[in-house]
Every structure is written in structure tokens, then in C-alpha cells.
Amino acid sequence: MLKEGAIESRLVAGPLVVTTWPRSFLLPPHSRGKLLRDFNQSTVVVGHGYASFQANRRSLISFSDDVSLLVVLIDTNPFFWSTSSSSLNFHQFVSHVLVFLDLIVRLSQLNQIVVIATGHNTCDYIYDSSLDTDQVTGEGELPALYSFVLQRLEEFVDKDEKLGAKQEGLSEKRASSLLSGSLSMALCYIQRVFRSGPLHPQPRILCLQGSPDGSEQYVSIMNAIFSAQRSMVPIDCCYVGSHNSAFLQQASYITGGVYVKPQHLEGLYQYLATVFAVDLHSRSFLQLPRPAGVDFRASCFCHKTTIDMGYVCSVCLSIFCKHHDKCSTCGSVFGKAQLDAASDRKRKASES
């Protein structure tokens, strides 16, 4: 059910044409900047005393093998959140995630968290627990972490909207978020942690994604996945959208992470706490959800249908479902040596 005033849409014959940026997908209608107050009323306050953990953190030098660095990629794509028909709206989702982040911090004083937001037009860092500027203490009804992250998220969504306002409008049926951007940023951050010395926590990436896969990002996402596989960084995913995401299933399978699509989204925090809160070393002792059947079949370039037998161009590796005479991607003529083909083209051009 769409919220009043959430999207202005004109149903044209054919795909849904979204012309304006969906406003107030974060909040109940006619209230901006009220995120903190609403959040306060709708969630359980998990207690104070967060500040004292921060002080003790830096005095310990050695890292045992159950210390983790968790990079969380949060999907803030408004085109998904305003149209999602499931029982979870954006600020319930954020409340589950914030309590989960607090859990990670409490499990070990040395755990580090980095939060990166995946928007529709841009991606940015939201929170880094190891930065001095992000250490917040404070009194109040909410723990300081929550209000800090919420404020930064709101600033990010405003920035995302401003960048989107310059565009004339999209005609995509399903608008995807910029997952490849935030994955690349997460991997660069993890490389920086690797460079910092022999003592570092074990990094992993958790992707909280709901938007559908954007096929234009396939090559970039696969590059990021292979780089993560090389650096041995698992990519976990908790998918809150409607249909399974093939890209993220492949990512978890190739890098050795866990892919979960929760059946009951009201209990999202339970899925996060039981599956994703545990560090990498202890995962071998748990029974984690197994991949139900990752589909590695390719889709052909001409019809975008999945095929299980096809033809591959030996020059550019494009996949076709039927035999062609010429490759549409690289222009190579099949069956002839390239020089002959080039001279044929020149001859034809000079004749015409």
C-alpha cells in the first residue's frame, strides 16, 4: 500500500514511469526531521552505559581470533522502500539494524563497525567506530550511537535526493541501488585495515539489501566479488526484498559467506543476531543456513533469458543462444581470420 504523497506516479501503458523523487519514504507523511522523535516512541531503548565501553577499547593490544571488523552496507534506495509491500518499512528496518549494531559492539570491546549507505544516486560512509570524530557520548533517552547514525542517515538521504533532482526522470521498471559502489568502497577500506599492521580484526562484509539487481552493474559486482575472494573477505547478505537476488547469492557462494532471505521480516533482528553476529572463527561451530540452490546459469545477451547451453564468442566472451554469423558486441566475423574480415569490410566500403 503506497503512502499518501509518497510517490507521484503516472501509469502509462507499459512500465511504471516514476517521475518525481519519492519523498518522505522514511517518515510518516507530513513530518520531516521527526525521525528521532518517532524512533524513540516506536522502539525499545536498549540501555545506557555505551559510553564506558569506548574508553576501555584502546588499552588492549592483542587481538584474539574472535574479533571482527564488520562493514555493513545499508540499502536506502527510496524507490524500493516506498514501494515495498512487505510488513517492514524503512524506519522499522533501521531500528532492527541499530539494535544489531549495538549487539556487535557489546560482544567484544575490540569489535569495529563501519556503516556505508547504498543510495540510488550515490554511496557514502555513515559511521566508523574507529574514528575519533565518530566517538560520541551523551545522555538522553537514546544511546548516542543511535542518534548519531540516524542523523547521518538523514543527511545522506537528503544528499541522495538532491543529486537525483537534477535528472529528468527514470523509465526503469525496477530501480536498483548502487551496490557496486558501496562494495568497492568497503573493499578499499578493508585493504586499508590489512595494511595497518599484523594485528587487525578479521574483516567481513554484511549486505542489507532490498533493491533488485541492476543488470548494468553485473561486471562491476563480479569484479568486486573476485577481489573479495582473493582477499578472503566473506560477503554475507540478508535480503529483505521480494524475489531472490542472483548477484548476492553468487557473492555469498563464491566468497564463502551466508545468504539469508528472512521469511518473517518482523523478526529481522532475530535473524541478524543469530546468523550474522557471530565472528568468523566461531562460525565453524554453528549450523548456518545453507544455500538452497545457487543458479550459475548464464543469460544470453540477445534475449536476456537464462540458458543452459549456448554459444560463446571466443574474442569477447559474449553469450548467445543461437548461432550467429557476426558477434554483436565486438564485431568479429565468425569462421574467418580477422584480417580477411577486415579487408572484406574495406572492400565493401570502397565499393559502395
Next chain:
Amino acid sequence: MNNSEKKRMNGEAEEENEEDVEDEGRDAWERTYTDERSWEALEEDESGLLQPIDNKAIYHSQYRRRLQSLSATSAASRIQKGLIRFLCVVVDLSKAAGEMDFKPSRMAVIAKHVEAFIREFFDQNPLSQIGLVIIKDGVAQSLTELGGSPEAHIKALMVKLGCAGDSSLQNALELVHDTLHKIPSYGHREVLILYSALSTCDPGDIMETIQKCKKAKLRCSVIGLSAEMFVCKHLCQETGGSYMVALDEGHFKELLLEHAPPPPALAEFAIANLIKMGFPQRAAEGSIAICSCHREAKVGEGYICPRCKARVCELPTECRFCGLTLVSSPHLARSYHHLFPIEPFTEISARQFELSRVASKTCFSCRESLLTPGTNKAGPCAACTKCKQYFCLDCDIYIHESLHNCPGCESRRITPAAASATKS
């Protein structure tokens, strides 16, 4: 560091003997001690421990030079790369391979690095195949057949291979020519020879063999471990390969790994073809079948050939019964970054950075400060030509060597309207 230490030790021993003999006209290795005085570059920190020498800047400038040379050759005219490669690695196990100038012996060093090379090769070229050939006692033998599985080759290398006798380049080339003659026409034929000897004992005219290889479109490259030889140089020039001589173990590893990414392919070398390939599905959990590779009953994991429904254990492979090449889409995706490479970043000096007046002086991707530690001035950094974001030097190296995505460009959304506006 290793290299300079080794040279220093050797140099000091020789210096004592030859000091009396040569008074003037210093050799290059002597000049490195008197003029450069590399020991003065060592520094101690406040607790008396040696500080590592900052070779970050040197590393980055070497990396950029390599990148410039690569991009200069490929950017000129979209040169194709041979993605489906059939490579024969020829290892010279003559008496010269038992020399101890590489510790513990040349043969052990070669075996270690060829194993790393094979893994890297299959990582970058999943659809390609490797075959191993050894030269011993003047005769060339094939150690493993052309195959796509790294484990078989590495297992064959780990066996204790003795070295003896003479080395024969012509016999090796004949064997490789016969092996690579049978492969399909769309594959690129390559030979990599790791040559330690300083001579070759051939039964016939090696120049004829070289011409035969050239006509068969074999691209032969040689990595020498002792000294430069004319016959190797001639072979590489004729066939279009590269000839390098390794100075020490680190340099040898670098030269070997340079052959892992696909080389630029000359258009007439391979005929473009549509290869029929199958994309098998994973077998259902708990299903029992006899796998075609091990001839044993296996439960669960495995793949089913779409044409003949035989079960195979791993991909990529060729189905034993119907001959269909079986791959999965990530294998093809591993090669896409060779086809869509990212542009090298431009280097920004400290002065340009200060003039640019950027809001945040941190690297866009890792958020590390771009200012040199301890001061307020900006260190060297790199910027992307398309998205104009600034990156630190380490991220620059990581992005171009491993990630192949620019985080700045990936974090922007370009609408079709804007894209066509920039093109026109």
C-alpha cells in the same frame, strides 16, 4: 632488500681479492657502494629499533611506470587480448638447473614459482589450459597433458625431479609444436620457456624449427636464468614473444607473473569462433550418482551436463561423454575486466592538491587522510579522470591491480540522457 643484501655480501668478498688488482676504473657494483652508500639510508626511531625504509614512493613510481607502458600500448588501438589460451610451460632440467645461485637451487626456485604462476594463471584465465614439458638429458618429455585443472599440474611438479644432462631447445620446440597443433583454431597458442642453460644441443637446424613455429603461429617467450642468449632472443623476436633474463629470485617471480594476464593478441593469430558451451546446474542435495571423472558414487554436490546428463565434480571441465565444454558464468566473468579495463588515474602533486580546494582531505574510498602524517601538507595522491575523486596511492594500486572498479565512478548514477550528452 634481499637483492641488495646478497649483492653486498658477494661484493665484499670479491672486493678484498680484487682491490689490489683494480685500482681505477671502478665497476658498477663498486660504484653502488662508494657513491650511493645505501647503508646511510637506515634510520632508528626513538627506541633504537630500525625503521623500515620508506619504499612506498619507489614502489608507487615503479607501478605507475608499468601502468603507463601497458596503457600506452593498449589504448592506441583497442588491441584485443587472447582470452582463450593454450600455454605450454617448458622447464629446463639440464645440469645447469642444479646451480645454487638461486637458493636452494634453481630447480627448487623454479618449481615453487611455477606453482604460484599456475594458480594465478587459472585465476585470470579460467577457460585456458596449461601443459608442462621438461627437458632432461637432451630429450624433451611431456610431464602433463594440456588440461584445465591446476591440481593435476601442481601434483606433477611436486615430485622430485632430478636435473642432469644437456638442454635441447629444438627438441622442446618440436614437442610443443606437435602438442599445440591439435588445438582448435580459436585458441591462442603460447609457449613459455624457463631456460637455465647457456647452450643448446640440437639434432638438426634450430632455425628451421623456429620458422616452423612462426608459421604455426606459436608465440614463444623465454625467461632466462643465467645470461642472455642469441638463439632465445631470435626465437622471441621471430614469434612475437618476450625475452627477459631474471636477476634474482624476486625479479624472476615478477617476470613469471607478468605472463599470467592475457597478452595483446595479433588479429591474425586466432580465428574468431562461436564455441558451444554448457552451463550446468548444481545437482540436487542428496542425489546419488556416479561421477564421470572419478568413477565413484557420490552424494549431493556436483554438476549435471545439460546435454548428456552425466555428473561432473568441478567446473570448468569438458564432459567426458559428449565433449561439451562446461563452465559457469563466474568463470566467464573473471575475464571481463580484461575487456573493460579502467583508465589509469592521473597523479596529483602536493601543490596541485592544495590548489584544488577539496572539501575533505581524505581518500574517497578508504577515508584515509591524504595529508602526510605529522604535517598539514598534502602528500601525493591520484585522481580519476572521469569522476574527479581523489584516492590515496595504496588504493590506486589496489584498484588497478585487483579490484578493476573505480569506487568513484561506481558511486555515481549516469542516466542515459546525461551519458549521451557527454558523448555528443
